[in-house]
Amino acid sequence: MTIKAGWEMVVGLEIHVRLNTQSKLFSGMRASYGAEPNTQVSFLDAALPGTLPVVNQKAVEYAIRFGLSIDAVIAPLTVFSRKNYFYPDLPKGYQISQMDYPIVGPGRIEIEVDGGSKVIDITRAHLEEDAGKSIHDKYDRYSAIDLNRAGTPLIEVVSEPQMSSAKEAVAYMRAIYTRVTHLGICDGNLQEGSFRCDANVSVRRVGDQNLGTRAEIKNLNSFRFIEKAINFEAKRQIKLVESGGLVVQETRLYDAEKNETRSMRSKENANDYRYFPDPDLLPIVVTAEMIAAQKARLPEFPEAKKHRYIQSLGLKEAEAHTIAHDLALSQYFESAQEQTKAKADLNAKFLLGEMTALLNAEGVDISQSRIDAHAYAGVLEALAESHISRKIAKQVIETMWHSGQSAAEVIESQGLAQISDVSALIALVDQVLANNPDQVASYRDGNDKMFNFFVGQIMKQTKGQANPVQTKTLLEEKLK
Amino acid sequence: MIQLSIREMAQLLRDKQLSIPELCSIYFDRARAFNQQTNALLKINCDIDPAELLQAEEALLDESKLLAGIPLVHKDLFCTQGMVTTCGSRMLENFVPPYDATVVSNLKDQGMITVAKANMDEFAMGSSNEHSAFGSVQNPWDLTRVPGGSSGGSAAAVAARMVPVATATDTGGSIRQPTALCGVTGIKPSYGRVSRYGMVAFASSLDQGGVMARTADDCGIVLSAMCGHDHKDSTSHPDAAWQWNLPTLKNLKGIKVGVVIDWIDGLNDEGVKQSTIKAIDTLRQQGAEIIDVALPHAHLAVSAYYVIAPAECSSNLSRFDGVRYGHRSIDTADLETLYVNSRSEGFGEEVKRRIMVGTWALSSGYYDAYYLKAQKIRRLIAEDFNKVFEQVDVLAAPVSPEVAFKQEEKADGVSMYQADVFTIPASLAGLPCLSMPIQSVHGLPVGLQLIGRYFDERSILNVAHQFQQVTEWHKAMPEAYK
Numbered sequence: 001m002t003i004k005a006g007w008e009m010v011v012g013l014e015i016h017v018r019l020n021t022q023s024k025l026f027s028g029m030r031a032s033y034g035a036e037p038n039t040q041v042s043f044l045d046a047a048l049p050g051t052l053p054v055v056n057q058k059a060v061e062y063a064i065r066f067g068l069s070i071d072a073v074i075a076p077l078t079v080f081s082r083k084n085y086f087y088p089d090l091p092k093g094y095q096i097s098q099m100d101y102p103i104v105g106p107g108r109i110e111i112e113v114d115g116g117s118k119v120i121d122i123t124r125a126h127l128e129e130d131a132g133k134s135i136h137d138k139y140d141r142y143s144a145i146d147l148n149r150a151g152t153p154l155i156e157v158v159s160e161p162q163m164s165s166a167k168e169a170v171a172y173m174r175a176i177y178t179r180v181t182h183l184g185i186c187d188g189n190l191q192e193g194s195f196r197c198d199a200n201v202s203v204r205r206v207g208d209q210n211l212g213t214r215a216e217i218k219n220l221n222s223f224r225f226i227e228k229a230i231n232f233e234a235k236r237q238i239k240l241v242e243s244g245g246l247v248v249q250e251t252r253l254y255d256a257e258k259n260e261t262r263s264m265r266s267k268e269n270a271n272d273y274r275y276f277p278d279p280d281l282l283p284i285v286v287t288a289e290m291i292a293a294q295k296a297r298l299p300e301f302p303e304a305k306k307h308r309y310i311q312s313l314g315l316k317e318a319e320a321h322t323i324a325h326d327l328a329l330s331q332y333f334e335s336a337q338e339q340t341k342a343k344a345d346l347n348a349k350f351l352l353g354e355m356t357a358l359l360n361a362e363g364v365d366i367s368q369s370r371i372d373a374h375a376y377a378g379v380l381e382a383l384a385e386s387h388i389s390r391k392i393a394k395q396v397i398e399t400m401w402h403s404g405q406s407a408a409e410v411i412e413s414q415g416l417a418q419i420s421d422v423s424a425l426i427a428l429v430d431q432v433l434a435n436n437p438d439q440v441a442s443y444r445d446g447n448d449k450m451f452n453f454f455v456g457q458i459m460k461q462t463k464g465q466a467n468p469v470q471t472k473t474l475l476e477e478k479l480k
Numbered sequence: 481m482i483q484l485s486i487r488e489m490a491q492l493l494r495d496k497q498l499s500i501p502e503l504c505s506i507y508f509d510r511a512r513a514f515n516q517q518t519n520a521l522l523k524i525n526c527d528i529d530p531a532e533l534l535q536a537e538e539a540l541l542d543e544s545k546l547l548a549g550i551p552l553v554h555k556d557l558f559c560t561q562g563m564v565t566t567c568g569s570r571m572l573e574n575f576v577p578p579y580d581a582t583v584v585s586n587l588k589d590q591g592m593i594t595v596a597k598a599n600m601d602e603f604a605m606g607s608s609n610e611h612s613a614f615g616s617v618q619n620p621w622d623l624t625r626v627p628g629g630s631s632g633g634s635a636a637a638v639a640a641r642m643v644p645v646a647t648a649t650d651t652g653g654s655i656r657q658p659t660a661l662c663g664v665t666g667i668k669p670s671y672g673r674v675s676r677y678g679m680v681a682f683a684s685s686l687d688q689g690g691v692m693a694r695t696a697d698d699c700g701i702v703l704s705a706m707c708g709h710d711h712k713d714s715t716s717h718p719d720a721a722w723q724w725n726l727p728t729l730k731n732l733k734g735i736k737v738g739v740v741i742d743w744i745d746g747l748n749d750e751g752v753k754q755s756t757i758k759a760i761d762t763l764r765q766q767g768a769e770i771i772d773v774a775l776p777h778a779h780l781a782v783s784a785y786y787v788i789a790p791a792e793c794s795s796n797l798s799r800f801d802g803v804r805y806g807h808r809s810i811d812t813a814d815l816e817t818l819y820v821n822s823r824s825e826g827f828g829e830e831v832k833r834r835i836m837v838g839t840w841a842l843s844s845g846y847y848d849a850y851y852l853k854a855q856k857i858r859r860l861i862a863e864d865f866n867k868v869f870e871q872v873d874v875l876a877a878p879v880s881p882e883v884a885f886k887q888e889e890k891a892d893g894v895s896m897y898q899a900d901v902f903t904i905p906a907s908l909a910g911l912p913c914l915s916m917p918i919q920s921v922h923g924l925p926v927g928l929q930l931i932g933r934y935f936d937e938r939s940i941l942n943v944a945h946q947f948q949q950v951t952e953w954h955k956a957m958p959e960a961y962k
Contacts, residue, residue: 043578043579046804047799047804048577048578048579048805049559049565049567049572049575049577049680049681049799049800050557050558050559050577050581050676050677050678050679050680050681051677051678052676052677052712052713052714052715053714054711054712054713054714055714082795084794084795084798084842086798086801086819088801088803088815091799091803091804092798092799093795093797093798093799093801094795094798145803272843272844274794274795274839274842274843274844274847275842275847276791276795276842276847276851279683279684279685279715279792280681280684280714280715281714281715282714282715
């Protein structure tokens with residue numbers, strides 16, 4: 001969708017990344033997703049009187065690692081603050097977050113849109129704890145509270161308002177997503193809310209230097225919805241302003257079913273959060289050693305990886321790009337490559353071709369593949385050694401998927417190995433030529449098409465297992 | 481028996497001249513008998529807890545554990561596992577913590593026996609113990625007078641020898657002021673010396689657990705057992721472990737004691753003034769060098785404190801919302817009324833006043849003018865102390881400008897706040913300080929405050945111990961409780 005002529009939109013995003021640490025941000029309680037309600041709640045998580053927070057060092061390390069991945073300034077001193085408001089799923093009556101001294105200062109990230117690239121500035125990223133969950137639709141007269149999520153660690157990444165289309169916003173969100181999943185600090189599970197964002201959207205007439213009044217769309221957790229929500233919101237604001245109305249600063253909710261945004265609360269009803277430094281937690285001094293330790297753990301990011309695939313492995317640009325930008329796929333690809341003599345090019349082509357087709361047919365992604373990288377390497381090996389053709393290989397992986405056998409076992413048990421035994425092939429060629437004297441005569445009269453007829457006959461008799469290269473060479477010799 | 485020191489009781493128990501149950505029953509009996517007049521204690525245990533007795537008997541075999549079998553009460557804001565912890569509030573009337581505060585478990589490890597929980601001003605807010613939801617505490621020296629607060633129950637209990645030891649907490653003077661008004665000895669250690677884990681928070685950056693007992697030596701022994709680094713409290717100091725030993729010197733030669741002359745001159749109560757001057761004179765006679773010093777920003781301390789402490793309390797007390805535990809109003813229509821009615825019914829007037837003040841001080845548009853400015857004053861006061869401690873080892877100062885006042889004499893909060901003028905500066909700077917009894921006025925106790933360098937509890941306890949070697953005030957007891 002393009003925006004109405006004469007208008008432009010301005011978008012800034014606040015992305016919440018749930019860190020995949022073992023325990024919560026300030027208590028030793030497990031922070032895993034999906035447990036029975038209220039089974040992962042410590043005394044602190046329930047805010048019993050007298051309990052005190054102790055910061056999870058791992059979360060601090062993850063935040064530093066993230067900061068380094070976006071070329072950000074890491075604060076030498078970082079402070080936790082309390083954000084005060086009442087809500088039943090916020091047990092302490094305040095959320096421990098960061099205000100004046102966030103751990104990650106200004107940074108930047110490059111995004112690619114429509115073949116071009118653009119740098120988006122990141123204002124800051126800070127550590128904070130998540131709230132619990134309120135469930136309003138389970139019981140008739142009551143609301144239920146699940147505190148399992150209360151206190152799980154998040155980093156909130158705040159961008160400058162520098163995106164000028166929903167597409168750019170999605171590209172930015174994807175770029176951050178790629179970073180945090182490659183860093184291994186977030187499981188990237190969108191459905192479980194491990195990666196979600198709030199979008200600040202405003203519109204203005206082209207050429208206008210001032211920003212329009214913005215509305216904030218809360219809790220978007222899908223790349224598709226965020227694009228739709230932003231486009232809807234921009235359209236709504238333009239329509240409103242053109243008809244003489246004013247955009248009010250407010251929080252809005254996106255309804256995916258109706259594809260519209262609705263007002264949640266306006267600024268007049270907004271809380272005064274009364275931020276102040278949390279006196280239960282001392283400021284954290286981030287040392288050069290702490291930063292160096294995280295720098296050493298930075299992984300290779302997709303841009304560099306793509307470059308390496310092209311330069312050292314000889315992959316084509318498009319294939320290198322696709323594999324390098326998908327962490328699970330690239331890990332699978334590289335793991336298989338280490339275990340086979342097959343060329344990387346064959347690996348890439350087969351992975352993105354037959355293998356991806358199979359995954360799509362099964363409706364799963366590579367991380368859920370029933371053929372692990374080792375088993376897959378076995379298929380590549382058989383291809384490289386010319387034991388099977390690619391056509392047969394497709395059949396082999398389909399069987400492997402359901403039987404759980406190795407490639408060698410499938411080839412062996414179903415007799416799929418190519419016939420490369422020259423004496424066996426000579427006998428076959430002789431037999432086919434003897435059985436089809438008319439066709440041989442026709443070929444010798446100059447009908448070249450007949451050559452493929454002989455190949456077809458041989459393949460038919462061998463159920464496709466005859467080595468095609470050898471078959472052709474032998475035929476050419478016999479028909480001379 | 482009730483005049484024995486901890487060291488003397490420990491010796492009797494080890495010599496088997498006295499058993500732990502015998503010792504404790506004396507105090508259990510006194511606690512029950514005297515509580516009717518003083519209301520110092522909230523929940524008195526029926527008898528010795530069998531598990532505690534077992535631990536005490538075992539600790540008795542360890543020569544180093546002087547506290548084995550010694551009875552005590554805990555201020556009712558220390559969480560005690562399985563035992564109601566009210567914080568003096570209707571809000572927590574039925575709250576039974578599932579865990580012990582670190583202070584409580586540390587003292588249990590030493591074999592101490594819990595007699596009761598001590599009454600207190602609600603959530604430790606007050607200087608008279610008239611703000612307890614479970615009735616005010618009477619001063620054993622004169623039942624018509626207040627014992628001070630907020631640890632008034634702890635102070636009254638030790639003063640009437642209902643127990644030899646009581647834990648207490650101090651945010652702006654809550655150990656020192658009741659200690660002075662009840663004629664006992666009490667120490668507030670340096671911030672970070674004693675774990676705050678399991679202490680219901682009032683103002684986190686100021687709250688510090690401490691102890692009251694008869695003498696400085698007793699306080700030193702108990703403090704050694706209470707303190708230490710606690711990984712559950714991020715503000716606990718890594719080097720918090722510390723051990724008090726009796727000093728070998730018998731005088732104060734070479735010790736420099738600073739006196740803020742303005743503070744003494746400014747005392748309106750002539751009795752308190754003369755008593756304070758005389759006590760400082762005693763220190764001089766014992767060999768101490770008395771040096772005049774100034775704390776130029778100390779007069780701003782009360783104002784700064786009554787911004788910072790309420791600000792922190794307004795946030796700390798948000799968790800009492802009627803949702804998970806604590807008082808929940810039965811008069812609710814929706815979430816809003818659940819909050820409003822539960823909190824309105826659960827909190828007393830002084831607590832509400834401070835929540836309101838603190839909420840105001842943190843609100844947008846006022847934060848810089850109040851909270852940030854108060855923090856600046858706090859830093860200036862700490863710097864004043866740093867300068868003073870370049871010249872002296874210990875500061876001697878009044879605790880309260882007056883003796884125990886009559887119940888209901890100070891009806892409004894603000895006039896009560898002014899009584900904290902001498903205790904708040906050291907609190908803001910996080911310094912160790914104690915109060916010990918000096919010459920009484922018209923039969924009512926007076927205290928002298930000793931303030932030390934950060935983490936130098938030893939110097940103030942030493943000065944107090946030497947003073948108690950040549951004076952008898954710490955042995956004085958109200959007639960009715962002898």
